[in-house]
Amino acid sequence: MFGIGMPEMLLLLAVALIVVGPKKLPDLAKSIGRSLGEFKKATRDIKESFDPDNELSDVKQAFDDMNKTIQKPLDAIISDSSSETADEASPLEEDADPLSSSGDKDPEGPKDA
Numbered sequence: 001m002f003g004i005g006m007p008e009m010l011l012l013l014a015v016a017l018i019v020v021g022p023k024k025l026p027d028l029a030k031s032i033g034r035s036l037g038e039f040k041k042a043t044r045d046i047k048e049s050f051d052p053d054n055e056l057s058d059v060k061q062a063f064d065d066m067n068k069t070i071q072k073p074l075d076a077i078i079s080d081s082s083s084e085t086a087d088e089a090s091p092l093e094e095d096a097d098p099l100s101s102s103g104d105k106d107p108e109g110p111k112d113a
Contacts, residue, residue, distance in 0.1 A: 004012075020028055 016028070017025055
């Protein structure tokens with residue numbers, strides 16, 4: 001915790017026993033334990049209040065669910081429209097070059113006089 005080993009803990013316990021006395025030492029230990037517990041709880045609450053991922057995880061999950069729900073119909077629409085455009089593109093590719101099919105244009109371009 002604070003780099004306190006067993007010998008240091010025994011020394012602190014002996015000093016507390018001498019200073020406080022044997023009758024009040026258990027009460028002091030209880031109050032210190034309760035204080036530390038309250039401090040840990042307050043620290044945990046503060047950490048949770050500053051953690052944006054905890055608060056926004058429900059919102060993110062809702063958006064992910066909506067995205068999945070919407071994505072399936074959109075994929076179906078896109079695949080249907082791409083197959084329709086592929087079917088419609090075939091006749092257009094045949095008439096893609098209207099200049100080559102007309103006979104009145106000179107393939108060599110305009111001639112200078």
